[in-house]
Amino acid sequence: MRSSGYCLLRPAICGAASCSAAVPLLPLRSPCQRRSSRRRNSRSLSVSSSSSSSSSSSSSMAARDIGGFLSKQPYHPPSWASHLRPIPSHSLSLGHLPTPIHKWNLPNLPEGTEVWIKRDDLSGMQLSGNKVRKLEFLMADAVAQGADCVITVGGIQSNHCRATAVAARYLNLDCYLILRTSKVLVDKDPGLVGNLLVERLVGAHIELVSKEEYAKIGSVALADMLKRRLVNEGRKPYVIPVGGSNSLGTWGYIEAMREIEQQTRLSGFQFDDIVVACGSGGTIAGLSLGSSLSSLKAKVHAFSVCDDPDYFYDYVQGLIDGLQAGVDSHDIVDIENAKGLGYAMNTAEELEFVKKIAAATGIVLDPVYSGKAAYGMLKDMDNNPAKWKGRRVLFVHTGGLLGLYDKTEQMASLVGNWRRMEVDESVPRKDGTGKMF
Numbered sequence: 109m110r111s112s113g114y115c116l117l118r119p120a121i122c123g124a125a126s127c128s129a130a131v132p133l134l135p136l137r138s139p140c141q142r143r144s145s146r147r148r149n150s151r152s153l154s155v156s157s158s159s160s161s162s163s164s165s166s167s168s169m170a171a172r173d174i175g176g177f178l179s180k181q182p183y184h185p186p187s188w189a190s191h192l193r194p195i196p197s198h199s200l201s202l203g204h205l206p207t208p209i210h211k212w213n214l215p216n217l218p219e220g221t222e223v224w225i226k227r228d229d230l231s232g233m234q235l236s237g238n239k240v241r242k243l244e245f246l247m248a249d250a251v252a253q254g255a256d257c258v259i260t261v262g263g264i265q266s267n268h269c270r271a272t273a274v275a276a277r278y279l280n281l282d283c284y285l286i287l288r289t290s291k292v293l294v295d296k297d298p299g300l301v302g303n304l305l306v307e308r309l310v311g312a313h314i315e316l317v318s319k320e321e322y323a324k325i326g327s328v329a330l331a332d333m334l335k336r337r338l339v340n341e342g343r344k345p346y347v348i349p350v351g352g353s354n355s356l357g358t359w360g361y362i363e364a365m366r367e368i369e370q371q372t373r374l375s376g377f378q379f380d381d382i383v384v385a386c387g388s389g390g391t392i393a394g395l396s397l398g399s400s401l402s403s404l405k406a407k408v409h410a411f412s413v414c415d416d417p418d419y420f421y422d423y424v425q426g427l428i429d430g431l432q433a434g435v436d437s438h439d440i441v442d443i444e445n446a447k448g449l450g451y452a453m454n455t456a457e458e459l460e461f462v463k464k465i466a467a468a469t470g471i472v473l474d475p476v477y478s479g480k481a482a483y484g485m486l487k488d489m490d491n492n493p494a495k496w497k498g499r500r501v502l503f504v505h506t507g508g509l510l511g512l513y514d515k516t517e518q519m520a521s522l523v524g525n526w527r528r529m530e531v532d533e534s535v536p537r538k539d540g541t542g543k544m545f
């Protein structure tokens with residue numbers, strides 16, 4: 109079914125899984141409560157079917173009253189960001205927000221250093237991770253422009269592409285993904301590992317390109333090429349850039365800073381530093397601008413997993429200039445190189461680190477983004493303990509766990525811990541619960 113409007117196919121009950129997953133810093137409001145405070149004046153603007161039948165409008169009103177998940181809301185920025193331009197007119201509720209913040213008992217921290225973790229990996233299920241915050245603004249724009257499909261671009265295990273595919277399907281938009289892979293795999297079925305399984309289950313159209321083609325033509329021209337093809341077929345595509353990192357998407361993490369401000373306000377709790385992975389730049393642009401403008405004033409440390417810091421200082425500058433922020437990226441964020449062997453490539457030491465942290469704290473990091481950022485942070489704490497001594501650090505876990513499934517072969521030797529149970533078959537059966545057990 110294709111429509112130039114959009115309809116709520118599955119009014120979703122707003123789950124509070126993210127709120128119960130960890131010890132919260134403050135009693136967390138459910139996503140339903142957050143929506144009602146942040147986006148109060150939304151009565152007439154819920155996502156509705158293109159049909160104006162009273163049953164569809166009453167079901168979209170019910171969806172809004174049930175919690176507002178997937179509803180379109182007028183957007184009002186925090187007062188400290190109200191001078192930025194342009195201000196998005198609307199956002200769509202896609203994430204399970206607020207995500208919890210809790211203490212992270214990492215081993216071997218410098219004296220007096222505390223690390224806390226913001227669980228953006230719990231921002232939803234198929235929509236999990238940092239991308240959902242950007243998509244709340246980008247998908248609202250796609251819908252407002254009357255798009256009937258979205259195009260986006262990424263690596264073969266792009267979390268952003270998976271989140272976009274799911275968000276698009278929720279909104280009854282088709283999704284076209286341009287995925288970059290190796291020259292030897294570009295003409296083959298890409299398989300079902302990790303993010304690909306979700307993308308293919310929700311019916312995204314996958315267009316493979318080789319790394320060489322990607323490097324030669326670039327993501328913008330590739331998306332334009334596909335856009336022209338779809339326009340010629342009578343479609344109305346909306347292009348979302350790599351990682352959702354444009355100035356509009358940057359609002360997602362400006363909003364996340366409002367969320368952190370609200371979560372910490374009552375306790376008077378202050379973070380000195382915020383640490384996060386950087387892949388396409390939008391997350392750090394929003395976080396660092398939000399931190400510098402809000403009452404938080406935490407120092408933002410970004411660990412780049414692909415390009416060099418200079419590239420990202422420039423890229424972030426472009427994003428914040430696009431919001432007329434009038435600040436220099438060098439003054440609001442510190443960017444370190446944590447790329448190691450290269451994007452999506454890991455040393456044995458990095459993978460061992462991911463395993464060690466999971467075993468010590470229960471937090472599963474993805475090896476491509478948060479794993480490298482946490483590894484870089486702890487290495488820096490080890491090398492420069494004086495810099496971090498006594499500081500209260502908030503690490504933002506940006507998700508990406510489906511990408512772990514692409515690393516199972518490399519991780520197999522690290523995980524261990526299984527054995528065949530010794531069974532004495534002569535022991536008589538005792539019935540357990542239910543007929544099957």
Ligand SMILES: Cc1ncc(COP(=O)(O)O)c(C=O)c1O
Pocket residue numbers: 237238266267268351353385386387388389390391392474477478506507508509
């Ligand atoms: C799981 C995960 N973490 C972090 C990032 C980096 O965020 P950004 O692209 O906004 O720099 C990405 C995407 O690039 C990601 O998929």
